[in-house]
Amino acid sequence: MLLKKIDIGGLLTPNNVFLAPLAGYTNAVFREMCYNLGAGLTFTEMVSAKGLCYNSKNTRELLYITPSYGGIKAVQLFGSDADYMRRAAESQDVSPFDLIDINMGCPVPKIFGNGDGSALLQDFKRAAAVIAACKKSGKRVSVKFRIGLSAEKLVTADFAKMCEDSGADMITVHGRTRDKIYAGEVNCEEIARAKAAVKIPVIANGGIFSPADADALMERTGADGVMLARGAMYSPWLFAEITGTPVPDRRALIMRQLKDTYSAFGERFAVVFMRKMAAFYTKGMPGSAALREKLFTCDTMEKLEEMIASAQF
Ligand SMILES: Cc1cc2nc3c(=O)[nH]c(=O)nc-3n(C[C@H](O)[C@H](O)[C@H](O)COP(=O)(O)O)c2cc1C
Incomplete structure (x- = not known):
């Protein structure tokens, strides 16, 4: 446009x-x-x-x-x-x-x-x-x-x-x-x-x-x-x-969002919010339904970080 x-x-x-x-x-x-x-x-x-x-x-x-x-x-x-x-x-x-x-x-x-x-x-x-x-x-x-x-x-x-x-x-x-x-x-x-x-x-x-x-x-x-x-x-x-802004690596972007959300709002908010966002971001990807289920079992930053590190974005 x-x-x-x-x-x-x-x-x-x-x-x-x-x-x-x-x-x-x-x-x-x-x-x-x-x-x-x-x-x-x-x-x-x-x-x-x-x-x-x-x-x-x-x-x-x-x-x-x-x-x-x-x-x-x-x-x-x-x-x-x-x-x-x-x-x-x-x-x-x-x-x-x-x-x-x-x-x-x-x-x-x-x-x-x-x-x-x-x-x-x-x-x-x-x-x-x-x-x-x-x-x-x-x-x-x-x-x-x-x-x-x-x-x-x-x-x-x-x-x-x-x-x-x-x-x-x-x-x-x-x-x-x-x-x-x-x-x-x-x-x-x-x-x-x-x-x-x-x-x-x-x-x-x-x-x-x-x-x-x-x-x-x-x-x-x-x-x-x-x-x-x-x-x-x-x-x-x-x-x-x-x-036309260069598109960064999505995984790095989401990991950064998770960390910044944690720094700004604390673990409880970051985990609940980023589970939701990661589910949105993976919508339509192969295996996304199974990933979504797993995502919602993540209740700590550590578990969510692991999940994001292994997911396909
Ligand atoms: C979850 C959600 C929250 C929204 N919150 C606001 C809001 O706080 N203020 C506002 O003006 N519109 C709000 N909207 C409306 C959106 O800004 C936008 O006008 C609407 O979603 C239509 O755009 P879209 O078809 O691109 O989604 C919200 C929409 C959604 C789906």
Whole structure:
């Protein structure tokens, strides 16, 4: 695909192939790995603005950044109360970040039921107030949203315009409706409508699992860049393949991820998390089902290291 820098309110990304926020996955070590593999921008997973305002330790841990991370620092916040969002955006915890992304796409009932995430698609006024409130922090602000709640209620172009008018410096459009969760075709025409409606950069998201998928999404939407989610979770080296970054030895890469995850978050987290990741990374390889079973019996770093050393990636 055509690689280019993206100008997010004066912040220049090295390229236009981004890593999506992924709850439970885009921790600091994974983000740094993807950045080193060629991702032009990475985001934390969604972080509750209220949780930050109430000083929740679990919430604050999601904001950890590895000291060696070399990229632009972007945090994703969720919430629908403008005051909480402003306070979170201006907080000490968020101060290390260059860019605040606002989640207006999460379909999960608990989030939606609170009026957060994709619920904001049906409340333009509130969404606009949330964006303006985050802008008060002086940081760059982007919005990630879906094309609507359902096929009968598409809002893409109008919502994109509202984001721009409220001060957003970039938008990412996930080309599915809320009721589809993560399944089904991505509606490229709707993403194209967002692109036609605004002057700020538009990033297309949904269904990229190969370099050819990235090419197709760029071509069919006319977007400025793409954002990889599950494709990156299963195969982070996709960034290298799409951006032309040299693809490192996968085993060495995974071993490094295991060690860095251990250093950053301790053994218990590293073992549980990396079992899951190693299972993703070996999906479709010969013998992967048997390997997966064995992987889940590994309960120490030592056993997991042995398993990764002997597995085929
Ligand atoms: C496990 C998982 C966690 C996710 N967490 C977030 C999140 O924290 N914030 C967000 O905006 N989207 C989140 N998403 C949505 C993705 O960022 C992305 O929009 C969606 O998966 C579509 O892209 P894909 O088809 O390439 O996977 C999540 C998706 C998955 C599968």
